[in-house]
Amino acid sequence: MKVSFVVGVVALVAAVALFATPCQGQIWETLVPLITQQVVGLWKNGEREFFGHQCTYSVTPKIKSLELHFKGRMSCPSLSSVRGEALTRSRSGVEGKTVEDYVRKVLAQGVITEEEAKAWLTK
Incomplete structure (x- = not known):
């Protein structure tokens, strides 16, 4: 905060x-x-399991152009050094966008297969 x-x-x-x-x-x-x-309640921190690895995520509010936005971050240190990030106006949507960004980045690194990525991207 x-x-x-x-x-x-x-x-x-x-x-x-x-x-x-x-x-x-x-x-x-x-x-x-x-x-x-x-x-x-605008801030949120937590953990979730992702491909059998424990991951952490956070949501923080940001003021951008006098509008409230939410920044999401997600990392899974035991899976990859990549960090997923997203910035949206939707508090409920930022977590999904953050996971989507993370999945795309680990897919590009070759950490997960395209089939595994599709399972997470279609949720």
Whole structure:
């Protein structure tokens, strides 16, 4: 998580809290945890099995041209030194695009066969 982004969100919440009336303050006490949960939920890290190897992936939000994009990264160190990457506007679609990029790169290296690649590219 970028420090500047977190600092900006905290500063915004603090500024709004300073000008809130007591009644509005109670609303903010309810909303701040919900907003924080949504912001933190933009990041995702995990593991998945890929061709019998343990792989790691991450999804991070990026602001590009004042629009929210998601950058995906995937690597399987025990399979290849290649890293799959993708940048999309879709949070749900970035993982699929990242896997697709990784499969294409390991196929080009000859690590997997074309039949194995087709199984992953048609999912």
